Amino acid sequence: MKSTIRISNYFIFVFFIVLCLFGACLSFTFGQASIPYNEIVDFLTLKSGADSSYAMILKMRISRIAVAFITGAGLSFSGVIYQSALKNYLADPFMLGISAGAALFSAIAIALKFSSSLVISLFAFSGAVVSVGIVIFISWIKNFANYNLILTGIAVNSFFSSFLTVVMYLSRDMQNIFFWLMGSLDVKYGAQIVYTYLIVFFCCIYAVKNSYILDILKLNEKTIFSIGVDYEFHRIRFLLLASIVCAVLVSQTGIIGFVGLIVPHAARILIGDSHAALLPFSFLLGGSMMIYCDLLSRTMADSLNFPIGIITSLVGAPFFIMLLMRKTPEAAHKNG
């Protein structure tokens, strides 16, 4: 499959890897607390003491960078799969009810006064699994076409969202729930980060290995049939895979919108539709974008930590519109 990645694509990859590493370095160095240069050097050379407060902050920054990267990468990656498997460029990882399910269940957990982030995350994960499970199950037994599948997703999303409003209304913990809904990259336990990485990486490697099936899923439905590929089976398989990635991430960080929609588009514009290159590239692009967004959210205002979800939209939307305008001037004219 190597030959499907064109030479110019290697440069794009290298460029974004460098950009990503640069962003990680910036994130590591800058933040609300300014840390003396020699402390950073000490930390990196493992000379700083365990009780050093600077070292604590630097450790937090490292975990934050790690979470930012995997969240952006995983959401973009699932976004690509959703768009290709559903043959719909407006699809994002939250389309089949993941966000609403996770939000509702975590709100229930918060309303029930569970304060441990681990418990809330477990609730969120089960919520995501329940909602996406309902959508996929209905479409599986009724043999739904993409159009009906998406509509079912929208219906389930809206059903769960309404329920969420009820829970928020009845609960006194409105603020906590609201904060969770806006998304946050503060993940407290190292183990959580580790298993998130493991699950996401495993799913991604699996998808990249089978990327030609995703390519095939983009063809005409009868052509797919004529090749002998079971469209229904593979579509559901990939949707489930992407949903697992997405559910794991949502359960850790809350709902961070927009990344899963725009990064896949940006990646397609830069590198084309072939998934052997597109999947790893969206992974990289989404991760990089999230690292920079996180950096912004931490440094924009002195004492405020802007919710990351707001930053992704604030930064992402104009950038995305710019890409679109650059890409299709003739389409813009037609519509005008």
Added chain:
Amino acid sequence: MDNSCVFSAKNLSYRFNGAEKDILCDLSFDIAAKSIVSIVGPNGAGKSTLLNVLLGYYNQYGGSVKYFGRELNKISPVELSAKRAYIPQESETGLKFSAREYLKLSKINPSFINERQINEILSRFNVSYLIDKSIAEMSGGEARLVQLAFALLREPEIVLLDEPVSYLDYKNQKIFFDILKSECSLKKISVISILHDLNLAAYYSDKVMLISGGRILKYDATLEVLNYNTLGSIFFNSPSGLKTAKKGECQTKIKKAHVICGGGSGSAIISSLVEKGLEVSAGVLNIGDSDWSFCRENGVKIIEEEPYKTISRETYIQNIECINSSDLIVVCEFPIGTGNLLNLKSVIDSGALGQKLVWCATGGKNEFDFTGGHAQEYMNKIIIHAQKFISPDDIEKMTANL
């Protein structure tokens, strides 16, 4: 018999879930291996449904269809796919795959296809330059050829096509079918194709299956099916949507007119003349041509030729006789190739020039001469003796002044 037949259907019927009527009813036919069969018929006749049944995509059919001797819906899709390729009606526009990426998908596992096979087939089609071009950026004709390459890379024994050239211009239709035909006869592949263009069906197929209302009306060697008697009854007895001309009372000195036209160029003037009350004839027209349909709809006498055939000596003489018995000869501007060049020659040979009233279209922007100058030469001779017209308005005025 089983080995020589790709498909063998007995009392095949098909009905959509919840529908009240069968889309296909009681079809029985054999499709021989290594033959090129075209399915033709009006819209809604059941052509696409039949093709989908043969593809195995609609497997809840009634009756029986044997595929190389085995019941079609008992074979798994994977097994079915082994010897078969399909080209859908829609081209894969909007796909941002390069031709290379796209063609790699033609086998269920991309490692079964190597670079050499892809290069080879594209160069055989004379489109090597497409290899790194994205399908979204290709022209309709190029995208179709790449789809054909996709189908043939599957090394099929049978190719099913659903109106493969509907959106292509004449030149690209010809390129597509020339390649399809030569590849398939070389590799002994059977071709089953739905076609709208009867001329193409006549030119490229061994057998034609004419379907209407879910039934086979005729399934036979091409020229047995594509003739006036069979086609006329199917396509033109029902309201076809062609406009009709009301015959008026003839009040002019000129009683008879002969129009030389083709490809829809004559319809407007024929209807003006008919409304004026003249007795109009037209020719030579190939059966299935849009002017032919119009004339048939309006009861205009037609000198006709089999679809896609070169004008024969007999029809040429008939045309001259018709010209000689008319008072007015109208020559429209329409594409002229070697096949219908005799149309112009008959005007010159008839001796009508200078003797009779001749109207000749001129100044159209479209190139009409596909004969390397002969048509232009004849046209120049005719124009010297003719009244010229350019637009439909001119025709209105000229008929009004008759």
